[in-house]
Amino acid sequence: MVNDGATALGAAQPEEAAFAQSVTEGEPILEVRNLVKHFPLTQGVIFKKHVGAVKAVDGVSFDLIKGETLGIVGESGCGKSTLAKVLMNLEPATAGSVRYKGEEISRLTGSALKAVRRNIQMVFQDPYTSLNPRMTVGDIIGEPFEIHPEVAPKGDRRKAVQDLLDVVGLNPEYINRYPHQFSGGQRQRIGIARGLALKPEVIICDEPVSALDVSVQAQVINLLEQLQGEFNLSYMFIAHDLSIVRHISDRVGVMYLGKLVEIGSDLEIYDHATHPYTQALLSAVPVPDPRARESRDRIVLSGDVPSPANPPSGCRFRTRCWKAQEKCAIEEPLLARPPWLTGLAAHDSACHFAAERVIEQGAAEREDGASPADEQENGQS
Numbered sequence: 024m025v026n027d028g029a030t031a032l033g034a035a036q037p038e039e040a041a042f043a044q045s046v047t048e049g050e051p052i053l054e055v056r057n058l059v060k061h062f063p064l065t066q067g068v069i070f071k072k073h074v075g076a077v078k079a080v081d082g083v084s085f086d087l088i089k090g091e092t093l094g095i096v097g098e099s100g101c102g103k104s105t106l107a108k109v110l111m112n113l114e115p116a117t118a119g120s121v122r123y124k125g126e127e128i129s130r131l132t133g134s135a136l137k138a139v140r141r142n143i144q145m146v147f148q149d150p151y152t153s154l155n156p157r158m159t160v161g162d163i164i165g166e167p168f169e170i171h172p173e174v175a176p177k178g179d180r181r182k183a184v185q186d187l188l189d190v191v192g193l194n195p196e197y198i199n200r201y202p203h204q205f206s207g208g209q210r211q212r213i214g215i216a217r218g219l220a221l222k223p224e225v226i227i228c229d230e231p232v233s234a235l236d237v238s239v240q241a242q243v244i245n246l247l248e249q250l251q252g253e254f255n256l257s258y259m260f261i262a263h264d265l266s267i268v269r270h271i272s273d274r275v276g277v278m279y280l281g282k283l284v285e286i287g288s289d290l291e292i293y294d295h296a297t298h299p300y301t302q303a304l305l306s307a308v309p310v311p312d313p314r315a316r317e318s319r320d321r322i323v324l325s326g327d328v329p330s331p332a333n334p335p336s337g338c339r340f341r342t343r344c345w346k347a348q349e350k351c352a353i354e355e356p357l358l359a360r361p362p363w364l365t366g367l368a369a370h371d372s373a374c375h376f377a378a379e380r381v382i383e384q385g386a387a388e389r390e391d392g393a394s395p396a397d398e399q400e401n402g403q404s
């Protein structure tokens with residue numbers, strides 16, 4: 024089905040692109056540093072008094088490498104969508120820096136912001152609410168051309184939209200249909216086609232398959248993977264479940280209460296996680312093999328996620344962490360490579376006692392309570 028999409032999605036002309044400097048494979052295309060987004064809490068109707076803030080994103084740093092897929096995972100409410108919106112400049116950052124190809128973009132306005140928005144696109148979670156029901160699919164996909172006519176001049180738009188429909192595996196003749204005439208998976212394909220219209224370099228996918236049936240999820244993920252190779256895209260792929268991002272991600276970052284708590288390659292995170300929160304999330308991932316399921320050691324987290332308006336002191340995970348000690352309430356653990364870890368365990372983890380979890384066959388409940396010093400002696404595999 025995918026054929027001459029390159030006609031519609033060919034490389035941007037240098038004169039069209041405000042950010043023309045090239046970034047080669049393996050270099051960061053986005054550099055995020057200490058990004059903060061606080062939503063003020065106010066009281067009073069006429070005289071609004073500032074009484075606090077929801078710390079939705081609270082000092083997040085990472086790079087998105089050109090050509091990679093970075094999975095971002097965490098429970099609902101931990102700040103994933105806010106992070107995406109701040110990166111897209113749909114919400115102004117409270118503090119911190121976002122660089123796109125080396126240029127600071129977090130405080131841009133006007134035409135400079137418009138140019139960035141062309142290069143960084145978003146695919147939203149819910150294909151049922153994110154598409155305007157009163158617009159035809161052709162108008163939905165072609166709408167970005169109104170803002171960026173240089174990408175597809177008026178006379179070429181119908182052809183450009185039909186090419187995009189073809190690229191995402193939909194019949195180009197559906198151009199005059201309305202969103203309600205499509206299934207959930209097809210609607211998400213329309214959302215992806217719209218995201219591709221302006222030939223972006225980065226696509227931020229905010230839970231793009233969470234609202235879809237399991238059987239359709241894999242098809243949409245496969246489409247995203249195929250498009251990535253075809254159009255040299257870099258993805259940030261947000262999910263609340265580690266199992267969904269496993270197959271698509273080159274690296275994975277785990278978020279808890281507005282902070283990244285662990286980040287590493289897929290192998291480092293899935294097979295050598297060292298942060299207790301990641302380990303708890305991994306223990307909840309569905310395992311299809313019943314024997315493997317029995318021998319698995321599930322961690323059931325106690326308590327609710329604390330309010331982001333009043334996060335715990337020190338380590339934000341301490342109120343639910345089975346390894347918490349006095350130090351965890353006093354000192355905030357920074358996201359860095361713990362020096363006592365080696366091998367694939369040696370990746371960034373924000374825990375004073377970061378260590379791989381040891382699961383004994385058939386053990387009811389066992390976690391690795393080894394101290395950093397013990398780990399140093401034992402080594403890691």
Ligand SMILES: Nc1ncnc2c1ncn2[C@@H]1O[C@H](COP(=O)(O)OP(=O)(O)O)[C@@H](O)[C@H]1O
Nearest residue numbers: 062077079098099100101102103104105106331
């Ligand atoms: N516009 C807003 N005003 C106030 N609080 C908000 C706003 N948007 C999100 N939040 C709060 O920020 C926190 C993070 O939300 P969100 O980024 O949507 O999380 P996630 O996408 O991980 O589920 C939540 O506590 C949410 O209630």
Ligand code: SF4
Nearest residue numbers: 338341344351374375
């Ligand atoms: S720093 Fe302490 S509370 Fe936080 S994850 Fe590590 S052991 Fe648990």
Ligand SMILES: [Mg+2]
Nearest residue numbers: 103104105230
């Ligand atoms: Mg969200």
